[in-house]
Amino acid sequence: MTAPVGTPQQSAAQPVPSSPYRYDLDGLRGFSIMLVVVFHVFVGKVSGGVDVFLLLSGYFFMGTQLRYAMRPNPSLNPWWPFWRTARRLLPALAVVLAAIYAGIQYFTPQIMSHEIARQFKASVLYYQNYELSIQDAAYAAAGSQTSPLQHLWSMSVQGQFYLFAITAGILVAFLVSRVHVGVQRVRRWIVVILALITIASFAYASRFGFVGTAANYYSFPSRLWELSFGALLAMLPAKVAVPARFQAPAAGLGVTMIAATGFIIPTSLAFPGPAALIPLLGAALVVLSGPQHVVAKLLSSSTMTWLGKVAYSLYLWHWPLLILLTVYLGKDKPSVLLGFAVIAVSLALAHLTYTFVEDPLRQHAKRPKATDTPVRNALDSLSTFTGRAHAVGGAAIAVLLVGMLAILPIFNRQVAQASGELDPATYPGAMAQFGADVPRALAAPDPHFIADMWPPTVDRGCMIFMDQPGDLLPHEGCVFGDPEADVTVVLFGGSHAEPWVIPLDQIGRERGFKVVTYVRQECPLVLDDLDTVSEVCAEWSRNAFAEIIALQPDLAISNATRPAGRAGAGGVGPDIVPGAYSTVWDKLRLNGIPFVGLRDNPWVFSREGDHMDPNECLLAHNTMKDCSTLRSTVYAPKNPAEQYLFPANKQWTIDTANWFCDDTYCPPIIGNIYVYRDQNHISNAYAASTAPVMWNSLQPIFDALELPYRNDETLDDLRIMED
Template identity: 30%
Template sequence: MKRAPRDEPPETPQSPDRTQTAHAASFRGDIQGLRAVAVLVVLLYHTELGPSGGFLGVDVFFVLSGFLITGLLIREHEKTGRISLPRFWARRARRLIPASALVLLVTCLAARWYLPASQWPSIGGDAIAAAGYFVNWRLAAESVDYLAEGSLASPLQHFWSLAIEEQFYVVWPLLISALLLARSRKVAVGGIAVVAAASLTLALTTYSPQTYFTTHTRIWELAAGALCAMAFARRPLPQDVSKSQAALNAGLGWAGLAAIGAALFVVRPTTMWPGPLTVLVVAGTMLILRYGEAAYGVRTVLARKPMTWIGDISYSLYLWHWPLVVIFKVDGELTVPEGLIVAGVSIVLAALTYYLVEQPARKARFWAPSSLGIAGGLTLALIAAGSGTALANSKSVEAPERPLGATAAVPEQETATALAPPPEEAKEDNGDIYKRDCVSSYESTALRPCEFDYSRGADAPVVYAVGDSKLGQWVPTLQELGRKYGWKLVSITKSGCPFSDLRRMRGNPATEYTSCTEWNQQLLQAVETARPDLVITSQFQFYQASKDGQELTDPEENRQEMIRGLAQRLELLKSLDIPAVTIYETPRMKEDIADCVSMHLDDLSACARPRDSGLKGLVVGEASEQTDTPVVDLTEKVCAADLCNPVIGDVLVYRDDHHLTATFARSLTPFFDEKLTQALDPDLVFKVLTRD
């Protein structure tokens, strides 16, 4: 699924009942209005109509949820002397599951009709995870999955924050109940403060693409709201105060709203999040929770009827808006008119869901307040999960019996009724090194060699294939050659990490990819120790480089640094008397080819791209020329004439926008064999490419 802010993920709030929005029994219009602000900035951000920091609306919701739920639990404990966990969980199920189950079902149906078949299995998996409230952990895993990069955003991605809140709702009543056993508010406040401090520390010190989605790096925001509830539950903001105190109270509330507003325009999608600026947003929300009721304060704006109405429908508005955004963006970025349409339709659907689903389900008498409510909620969740399973197992086309791939006499095809792999299986058609978990992850510095021993004697040729995923795409081809020539083939690869002296930058915000540097050092030692008969490498041509600790922003300067990094490695191998050969870069396409083919099975020409447009910024060829290293160039077989066709000989060429499918790579074996024989000197050909 891809899916990440890889780029910027959407967020889903939860909208507790109005009875939960008071210090005692009164309705807090300022809180409902703040919920409206949060939902609107996220809506405008995702429809590309609003400020760059609109995604921070979820942080406001986290604080509000912590405040409201903790206040609810405290009031129940004060009234009855205990907290009824079944009753609490049943109320949450009745309140949240009907609307979310409806959106899950409709989104799965819409995905089947409007989104590429290549995305169906991933969306189905997301639906199952969303129904089970663990989709945030699924997205956290995929946010660092190199194979998921470049994929369309999931229309169910926004359920990640709902999952965090549901996990909070399961655990938090247990924690509050345990803390209240001490019958000391100071103990309870201290316990919550410890949780908040530990979570905030993790968020600020263990930043990675995963931390955006993980519960333990987000719980501090909900705990911050809980601290407000514990501190203010018995001390509502006094209204009968001096003019100076009233002005101060109102000013503090406005300062909180100003802090959130400033962050909207300061924060960028590349800003570390959660991070230091998240603290500003959380603090601003806490100020409003305390001082929002002040006379002449923010309630004069937030508590107005239009704002409170948007606050009422905010949960459903979050649920509906993101699937619509994804569907409209399937053919490119949203235009302003399209963004306005998405926003308008989202509000209409949210209002209908609020009045026809949320409210009737919450008030229905046919399910009891405890066990029956939970059972009903789980039933709806299982229905949604079932729809996801059906989507995950659906097919668009069948696989041909004997796909020809690159060996086809006539490569051009206009339509596709049978493809290998089918588009929905393309993401998984990536070779044995991934199935055997031999690829080092982004964080790992350890080598994870994959050995394919086809040797037919003690003196069998030893061939090392090393580099990033662009080298990894050729391992299926090299396996076929290994079988033919009796190699002991060793593949050593790492996500996004070329065999190079390059200092690579990655992430949002960009930081030096230090694990790649360390991995390269270990790889050099392994190659020098093994002294293979041949080293084969290739790499992606568009990495972001740094030099002398500074990120290179000029494209040509960046390219030259990449050429230097690879050339240094090739020269080093030459100095060690270890033969090497490189593989020319495969053209990069404009879009995910599996997605495109899914949507144009009757007109494959819609997915063809000019060959030259995908061969810009080349690195391997120039580095090989500078170091007089043999290079294997199969561009003419990947892209016939001037066009790169998406399908050749009933085989899908690319599994995304720049990686070959393993099926197509295998079909290139005879041509690779020919080019390799031509590239190597005769002695090496005799040693490495001679059958027993």
Template identity: 30%
Template sequence: MTVANASPAREQIDDRRRTSVDSVLDASQNHRHDLDGLRAFAIALVVAYHVWVGRVSGGVDVFLLLSAFFMTGSLVRKADRGHIGLGAYWVNRFWRLVPVAALTIVGVLVATMLLLPSGFWPAIWDQAWASLFYYQNVELAANAVDYYARGVNDVSPLLHFWSLSVQGQIFILWPLILLACWGIARWTKRRVGTIALVVFSAIFVASFIYSIWLTDTNQTVAYYSTPARMWEFAIGSIVALIPLHRALPRVAAEIVGWGGIAALLVCGMVIDVSGGFPGYLAMWPVLAAVALIIGGATANTTFAAVLGSRFMRWMGTFAYPLYLVHWPILVFFMITTDTARPDLLQGGAIVAASIVLAIAIRYGIDRPLQRLRFEKRNAWAGGLALIATASMVVVPLTQWQALENQRAEMIEAAAQEQAAELAVALEASEGPLDGDLLLPIGSRMAEEWVGLEEECTGDTIPIGASAAALCSQTIIDEGAPTFLIVGDSHAQQWMGAFAPLAVDNGYNVVALLRGGCPFALDEFSGELEACNEWRGEVTDYINETQPDVLFTVGTRALASEPDDRPLDGIDRTLLEVEDAVGQIILVRDNPRYSENIYSCVFENLDDGMACAAPLQDKLAMTNPIEDIASDKIHVVDMTEQFCPEGTCRAVIGNTVLYMDDNHITKTFMQHLIEPVGIALDESGFRW
């Protein structure tokens, strides 16, 4: 009898040392407290890196993997029991996410109204909608490749919602994939887990290859791309589906586990996460998380005991609200204090405030709400609860946008009545300013970018793909002469004055524009290879189509230097196209600044000249390209309009000249239509 009982006793001892289950996690048999702690550890890394290091940690990648790990294990167990219950699953899943997210978004909107200039409001509005409905990653990817929206992502208090949007999209997609696996399993008489393992392996391979390619070709888009991130979720699912019939020996598990923790701690310092993810470099935090999952399957390891400690599990209970609130608190601190990065003590205060707020949200709001569970029979009630929660954002946001539009219309009408002629109020900008009469309205700043009516069609489409993608036109008559505008965002801003003149004089207008890429063959660009490709295509286009007029910017002003200069290679550029065009217009660049002039104006309404600067501090006293002028090349210098009487203004009349630190508003450009026409006549240009 003693011998007979020995084997079960030894098996019980072995069970404490090894976990033998159908997957790494089977909640019905063995809840992994260490994985609860791992989630808290990942979020703690995110917060610490954001606040003190100013870099991305890789902790979000761990969070994404774990979400797929838990979700796959749960849904496969349900499928094995014969049903998944997608409606109830989705309702309960998003009920865990939406209330706290909605509360955070409302808080951000309130702080935005109180602390941010109105010029930032439209971008935050768009991101609030995107964050609430889980497409923030798409919104941010669009802004990331939109030169004219640059800077919005950097200061957005809702930036971190990109990962929640990716996760939310996977929470919709993954159950559908598993439902398909369940159908295939019934048809083939195989286990759901077996089919799912094959499917998720295929997803991993396809997504990983795509992720490497997209990260190499367009990393800013790849970073926010769900397809480029799917492989991280797929690995979490694969690990959940692979049976571990024998856990690692304890020594090996300790090595693997502590190695995983060390790898996560240093990941953000060793790797440029924000600049190199989510390609193959993202394998670092992902494999570190896998190591902790597998190593933790062995019982009584010290690293698992640390991760699964009471303190770490308690941190895990408010990890989600901590992730949500820490970033807005950090961003608004930096904005209100004009601080690029908090110091050690400031960072400690930010983290402390974030933790206190997260705990309050967890125990005051989140925990009571999570007591509500929705089964299949009352999933509709959960849907109504989600709609009611989302309305916390939808109603005030809609009202705010509507009221701001009404206010903007009233201000524009009043301002136009009081300043029909720009020159009448030249001296008014030297004293106190009436902020309610200044144009343009901050909340309508996106409308200040000048654009043509339609994308290029027919013969106006360039052959080169890069140039074709950024081609626009205003066609008044198929047989009319062509006025071609080429260059970067500074060429685009001048369309506000030159395009109306061209149309009024019977010209079709075509624009080939690329942000950050002046049309000068030797001028440096942040994306030099892509820029040079575009320049080559534009040069070929000019020589092939032979436009009647070519317009571009010929100089570059610098915020940090008093003299502007000719664009590098502008002479060589003109030589390559001069024979193909009838006339060329080169305009001198406008003054640039080191601060946002629009914000400066509204911060100094008591002094209309607070944001002004002496002309000698901004531009050379003579136009650096005036010697290029010839019978065919007409040089236009509008410096006197920006800097009357030797002072470069921020406000003239009731119009703010700049929308940021270097781009002129469309509103002011429209005032320059007549002066530009006069300057063209004086240069010898003839329509």
């Protein structure tokens, strides 16, 4: 997305020059950015334009580094190319990131999250591609659920390549100027090495075939071939070119291949594998066809080169504008009218950013040679108005970048502050369903941060995430409640079982039993009907179940119901008992382990049956009723687990439906507490508020099993009658 570092720009009226600089490739960059923006805004697919950008970055940037290295008396000081590159890239990035953060804070605060805060840091430090991969954020079309920083993965790939290119340039300069290896010999070796890197990286990127993975899409080793291919084109001898009479047709074919990519490649996961050859070979045809033909003249037109000039800023602006406006207007996807507005505003902002930020703050002087005195020249420039203005501008950019790095620690501190314990007199939560007084108070915790308040299993490293191996089981520290108690309760299941560790931890400390957790994301622990879970979940279930049997707990607890569908997903309809659940219960019974099945909490749906985050709904200024789900949408009239779990078998079910719903609605706020962390997980605060009613249901089971527990008159006063 970046223009060539330290290269001149063509004026609007300037004809195609005969100099080595390729203005037609500036136009190709403009054409590619146009494809990227149009496909992002109107099509929702990958266009191949980013791949062309990467090739051109390799062509211009690494080509520049290597040519400089082979000139007489090159400087071996790595500071200058890094400084020059930083002045080219960071000012516009800092301004756009600051604008994105301001836009989120003032217009779309509901989308701020720990993941977004981490992405700000990753974008500044140029590892956003890996951050998105860690967050399992597959490259998605524009929509209300898409990160406004998603597009910056490609900037991180380029930044990582720039480090590689600068290092390569310094090494070549050392070989030429200090070891005195001949320039032609070095050039030949450069071509060979770049060719080998390109082939190896392409093979690595293509290891999945024609459709890869999200991690492959973002990976620098997978993307390296696109950049090194551009650098290879820059280092080929001039005689390696399309014959003159075929140059215009070849370049025209190349532009057509680039334009057609987005229409013929159906998925972003096809990149950067074999499918990426279509736009990159097209770009190579344009490069090898030279600048002296009709297609080159069209690409060198004032409009196309202007687009190429502002391409970096245009790329930075268009995506966050598209996402933030989509969210602000309450749309799931951008409309056509919104798309045109985003393009117009993005073009204006790109021009302003280039004119007042990019161009003034970039390094216009030539890269210094070993005999130059750039530091003295820089200090001397401070005596001029222009020099002082540049220094002030640079300081302002530095402040913005530091501010962007501060977003993550500030956000984490805000989450920690919002996670404090709530006074049950003011925030009765679930107890309001059973007659507790509800005073007038602002609901808590702060809904802006509630999505990032994870149960203590996460903080202790006891939650096994879905990307972790199937043989990874909880460590010895995953014991809650009273660790010294003789009575052992096991809590097992997926992420819907996980929040129950909060009331069980409190009750265990008060009543004297320990709670051992076996919880894994999107994995309810199943031993058959494996089509509903992943293979690694099935493996983990077998391993976890074997440990539970060996542990021989006094009681096991898990969810007993869920919506129909695969683990991690749920649809509209009355809750059910999956057949795989009853298999686990039978095996627990055969192994003499008593079991309690908790009816699952509601999954929140709109009246149209779509998944709905109730907190985002409320933050968008909708009514409590609008943000509630209908009880009949998620619950059967009777707890379906009652048909499977019988006290005679030392198996019980606790119907939690009334903890969350009245006769008609399941509201997002109960007893001054936000009930949900997201669309289908309950909040820590609300889970904690269920402790009295949870013990009211568990105490008769403890009595039936003759399990000892501490009696406390103060605690007993908290008991409630569900009727």
